[in-house]
Amino acid sequence: MSLYRTELRRLAKRRFSRWMTVLGLLVLATVMIGVFFSNQKIDASALAKAERQAEQQYQEQVRWSEQERLACERAKTDGTVDPNRFPADCSVITPPPREAIESRWFLPSTFDFRENFGFTLLPFAAILALVGFVVGASFVGAEWSTGGMMNLLLWRPKRLTVLLAKLSALLTGVLAVALPAAVLWFGGFWLVAVYRGSTEKVTSGVWQSFALTGLRGIVLALLMATVGFALASLGRHTAMALGGAIAVMVVGQFGLAILLDMAGVRFAEAWLLPTYAVAWMQKKVTLEDWEACNATFTGECRPATFDVTWQQSSVLLGVGLVVILGAALWAMRRRDIS
Amino acid sequence: MPAVLEIEGLRKTYKSRRRGTRNALDGFDMRVEAGQVHGFLGPNGSGKTTTLRTLLGLIRPNGGRMALLGHEVPAALPTVAGQVGAIVESPQFFPHFSARDTLSLLAGAGDVPATRIDEVLELVGLRDRAGERVKTYSLGMKQRLAVASALLKNPKLLILDEPANGLDPGGIREMRTLMRNLAESGMTVVLSSHILGEIQLICDSVTIISLGRRVAFGPVEQVLAQHSSGAVRVRLEAVTDLPVATEALTGAEIRVTGHPDHLMLTGVDKPATVTRLLAERGLYVSELAPVAVDLESVFLELTATAPVPGQHRQVDQSATVGGAGQPGATGGGWGA
């Protein structure tokens, strides 16, 4: 217990964890402020204005098609028809129907809580996960590389206890930041919806779904923090985890994506990790293969689809976590510390 | 006296794919009794740090047994760790924390009361700089902090690996006084070093290691006595009397080497014999000095690391006494 409390104290004292947390929260705040200013509330005058703009556009189309038709007829009589410019029959040049120009297009963007909030949880989880990974890696990586771990083991010669106490402290720290951040995120976007959009039709079911998504986001952040921690502990250096992550992303993911693409593998994204992270957050990611066209009765082309579900993601993430953390604990038990 | 630290037949082999295997410890033995200041001597790369690391559970031995404060380690390490303060190799700390924070975190992890932090900072002379980041410390200051961290638990056994590293002469002297005081208060101190003058000044007993094996051990005087050849230098009031003196002494089965102004005698058990023999002939001694052997020459002799003109000794060129035979068993045991 004293070990766990001490490790919490160490985590809070580390400037790197403080600054990364502040940076992460600033990015989140920036996203929220950006959404606030790029959305507007739709009132009667905004609707009327959009209506006017649609009408205006329609009138322009009418004028323009009229001009074109006249030009076409004039060219016909002059005998200088450019077949690329005008059709054979000038009367097919007509304006689009009035309904084709919707006033909806001219509305400013607005933040509908029910429609839009769910998407904001993705960057929320991504930023928390990134901060968790980096802080987790540095927390134990710097301990290894500066000899702090050795000092600590001279004090408490129980290797697994020491490592797990550090991990618990880290996860507590991540939770301590993520939970209030989530509350602020929900509250903040509710305010954005109140002032710059609408909070209509947000039923308790919708709330529940958002809450569960937020929870999955926090679990993702905890998982990434653990993975960063375990990698840095395995490599005994912060840079090992960061370098490993970059290597996985660049070589493993971009490289793999290019290779899979060249090889013409179907549903190439199914081999890429971010797909699973997104599936974990959004419950399902539907991959589409436009090469395989399943013709429908209407003659429309429907791509073949492949669903990645959050259950599949949870199995993958769980197995990954067990393997990496297991390796870190095993190495901690076995290896010579010098 | 009970042994505070016991090592028997300790072996540690480092395997590397390119360089094959290296026996860093090759059947090493060591014994430290309670209340002593014990010097652990050996040239660079002889296995001192490896021994201490193994003892403290940082690395796994390939064989042998060890005990600390009467408990077998590494099994009982969690029980005894609270009574063993140690620094291993050069001190390393998280560079962005202050000395006080560093000690406070260690104290927290080991359930040591916070008041102890100021006590140890005072002891090692870091009181006024304790609030500064370790990054800004000199090597000597880091060394002091390391000693402070080892003292924090008020241990029964204090193990320091090369504590004089990086200390200024004043610091070395303070450290010496500190160790003596600690030993007087009942703490057992084990001190690894290659600085021999240091060890000779403060240690009660020593263990000398070379190439992973013990080559000598016992109380300092005993180790010295084993290697002092009983040499005595004699001067007379009149140089002209030297031949007479030579004759008298040779008659008493003392080996004598003549020099222009003095005689060197070997094989003397009591200098008083010399005085008596010469006085019987009416010769008066103006100087009678046993030639002191210091630990350094014993060390150089035992580990065969004395410099040879025209040769550059490489780090692993040292010797184990008696070749592959039993060190210590020869020469009647070094005071076991």
Ligand SMILES: Nc1ncnc2c1ncn2[C@@H]1O[C@H](COP(=O)(O)OP(=O)(O)O)[C@@H](O)[C@H]1O
């Ligand atoms: N991690 C390691 N891997 C391989 N060889 C090592 C390792 N640590 C120490 N050694 C070797 O073991 C021998 C003893 O080293 P050490 O105990 O550090 O000597 P010292 O007496 O100077 O403290 C040296 O030859 C050293 O090169």
Ligand SMILES: [Mg+2]
């Ligand atoms: Mg050493």
